[in-house]
Amino acid sequence: MPSTLFLPLIRELVSSFQAFEMYSAVHIRTLELTPPQFDIIATLGNTTGMTPKLLGERTLITKGTLTGVVDRLEHKGLVRRIASPSDGRSQIVQLSATGQSLFERIFPAHIKHLEVAFANLPEADLIETTNKLRALRIALSETAEAQRNLT
Amino acid sequence: MPSTLFLPLIRELVSSFQAFEMYSAVHIRTLELTPPQFDIIATLGNTTGMTPKLLGERTLITKGTLTGVVDRLEHKGLVRRIASPSDGRSQIVQLSATGQSLFERIFPAHIKHLEVAFANLPEADLIETTNKLRALRIALSETAEAQRNLT
DNA sequence: TGACATTAGTTCTAGTTAGAATTAATATAG
């Protein structure tokens, strides 16, 4: 009879993720952005831009979704799309001057907002939890991979 | 200078959650359900039904969203809504006979599917990670609560 | 009991989501 200890873990994974999203989103909304829009701005900050493909990998946003999020940011004047010089299929998405100054203003503010919530957790616990979650993520993706390869 | 150890933790929290969702959703989709629909069916299983309010609290689905999800399940004939005998504002959502037999068929199958992915993780780690995530969730919701009360 | 606040659920809106189909460009194999 296999252990059912993974069920409470799943519950806590889902609800702690949701608590984080909620905590983060409340602040992001005061900045007139949605969470995915903020992620894009934050990922493009301090870079010279990147392809939508890479941007999607970094932010965990799938490509079909990304097109729409970038559309709205472009419409707000925060990012621009330029053609890739090396590949006719690719683009480079980069912050506009407005987007850059928005990034400089809100990114440190958001980090500070997050920091407050984590301030009372022991550092050793942060590290250990990070390591345990990494192991969990790897177990999940390797199991998924193995099942795909059964075909 | 405050620690920045919480940043990698956030990254792993988000990506391990996403890995779980992906792993779970691939299986749920083969059952002709969406993940929120499966959550509703699973939550109603082995009960005599409950109000949308409670159902939303259990599944972490907000009430505006829940209306639509229950609508679609009702349309599929898997659940029904009946009026609450004690409160004219309330309803009871419960599994139909079809929904009940679907639950009996797919719920154990889904648990088995999940179990495989967790099988190689040490039990002690499962428990410890659960406890650490609980502490994180509590820290997040208490910090959020404290900030709301500032007005 | 009557004014008022609260609660349950629906509706509405703007946005996100994943997956599948599509288009255009590039890479590869014979």
Added chain:
DNA sequence: CTATATTAATTCTAACTAGAACTAATGTCA
């Protein structure tokens, strides 16, 4: 060099999402 496969991005669809505004019913308190 050309047929074929792959890749990047967009478009399309069905569904989910949170929050806000709304309606109807219930609770509270003076």
